[in-house]
Amino acid sequence: MRIGNTELKSGLILAPMAGFSDRAMRLTCRSYGAEYTVTEMVSAKAVTFGDKKTERIARIGDDEGAVALQLFGSEPDVLAKATEIMAGGVQGYAPPVAIDINMGCPVNKIFSNGEGSALMRDPDLICRIVRATVGATDLPVTVKLRAGVDREHINAVECALAAEEGGASAIALHGRTRVELYSGRADREIIANVNKSLHIPLIANGDITSAAEAIDMLRTTGADALMIGRGAIGNPFIFAEIKAALSGIEYTPPSVEERAECALAELRLAIEDKGERVAIPEARGRIAMYIRAFRGAAQIRAAVNRATSYSEVEYALHQAIINN
Numbered sequence: 129m130r131i132g133n134t135e136l137k138s139g140l141i142l143a144p145m146a147g148f149s150d151r152a153m154r155l156t157c158r159s160y161g162a163e164y165t166v167t168e169m170v171s172a173k174a175v176t177f178g179d180k181k182t183e184r185i186a187r188i189g190d191d192e193g194a195v196a197l198q199l200f201g202s203e204p205d206v207l208a209k210a211t212e213i214m215a216g217g218v219q220g221y222a223p224p225v226a227i228d229i230n231m232g233c234p235v236n237k238i239f240s241n242g243e244g245s246a247l248m249r250d251p252d253l254i255c256r257i258v259r260a261t262v263g264a265t266d267l268p269v270t271v272k273l274r275a276g277v278d279r280e281h282i283n284a285v286e287c288a289l290a291a292e293e294g295g296a297s298a299i300a301l302h303g304r305t306r307v308e309l310y311s312g313r314a315d316r317e318i319i320a321n322v323n324k325s326l327h328i329p330l331i332a333n334g335d336i337t338s339a340a341e342a343i344d345m346l347r348t349t350g351a352d353a354l355m356i357g358r359g360a361i362g363n364p365f366i367f368a369e370i371k372a373a374l375s376g377i378e379y380t381p382p383s384v385e386e387r388a389e390c391a392l393a394e395l396r397l398a399i400e401d402k403g404e405r406v407a408i409p410e411a412r413g414r415i416a417m418y419i420r421a422f423r424g425a426a427q428i429r430a431a432v433n434r435a436t437s438y439s440e441v442e443y444a445l446h447q448a449i450i451n452n
């Protein structure tokens with residue numbers, strides 16, 4: 129499938145995740161086979177105000193390959209303006225290959241502002257937002273949706289068609305409602321229904337945590353591509369695992385040493401961008417996922433949680449390699 133000029137071969141995409149899908153995670157996942165990644169969500173309004181923190185989140189490295197920038201907002205003209213500002217990338221950084229609009233975020237603060245998944249209450253507004261955004265850039269515009277706001281209002285087909293009518297180039301769909309947050313299992317039937325209705329590519333998302341789940345998602349939905357979120361936190365290897373399964377190649381899971389060294393490499397990338405003071409506390413949750421299956425995981429986690437410098441984290445993980 130293609131998103132604008134970007135050709136996807138295996139169709140494996142890293143999901144946008146606030147607090148996670150920064151350059152460090154994107155590059156790490158890319159090195160294991162993610163073909164396309166999406167930034168953490170960025171407020172369109174904050175972009176138009178020139179907010180510095182927002183600009184930092186929107187930075188894309190030259191070494192990153194295909195990265196889409198995700199915006200959230202509710203006003204067509206503000207999203208269009210933010211798109212115009214961001215289409216060339218943050219000054220001194222690489223441009224995104226697409227603009228993705230967040231229409232799935234369930235968080236109260238966002239929803240109560242009429243943003244994220246609240247947009248699914250108004251398919252006409254979805255169409256107007258996409259049309260305005262498409263009119264503001266030569267980049268492809270994609271949309272990320274949920275199944276609906278709640279089980280009584282499952283309207284992903286209608287919303288996806290509204291986005292298509294507005295000129296969207298692809299839709300990513302997380303098969304849960306806003307109310308479900310992350311409970312239960314992503315509904316593959318809804319994803320399949322949306323896929324049948326659309327002319328543009330559909331990216332299936334939700335609960336892909338193994339090659340078996342990935343293949344099941346493709347088989348049950350007919351989706352053009354797969355988007356992986358939580359399953360890639362501390363586990364970028366999932367992209368290699370799925371890629372191997374799709375090509376019928378035998379897959380060898382990473383050793384303890386490879387996992388620990390990969391966690392450290394991801395941390396070094398984060399430190400490069402954010403410095404130790406920010407990167408180390410942020411990395412704790414990710415490292416906990418990297419080492420989850422290690423012998424003595426609780427103790428290693430405690431040591432990592434106490435660490436305030438790279439060398440302390442490195443020491444804890446190297447001890448873990450020795451003890452495993």
Ligand SMILES: Cc1cc2nc3c(=O)[nH]c(=O)nc-3n(C[C@H](O)[C@H](O)[C@H](O)COP(=O)(O)O)c2cc1C
Binds near residue numbers: 357
């Ligand atoms: C910590 C966290 C942060 C997220 N942030 C975003 C975000 O910024 N934009 C977005 O569209 N979705 C966001 N999501 C939703 C994911 O992109 C994805 O749709 C969801 O996690 C389901 O996929 P998964 O089961 O593969 O994790 C976030 C999810 C998590 C767990």
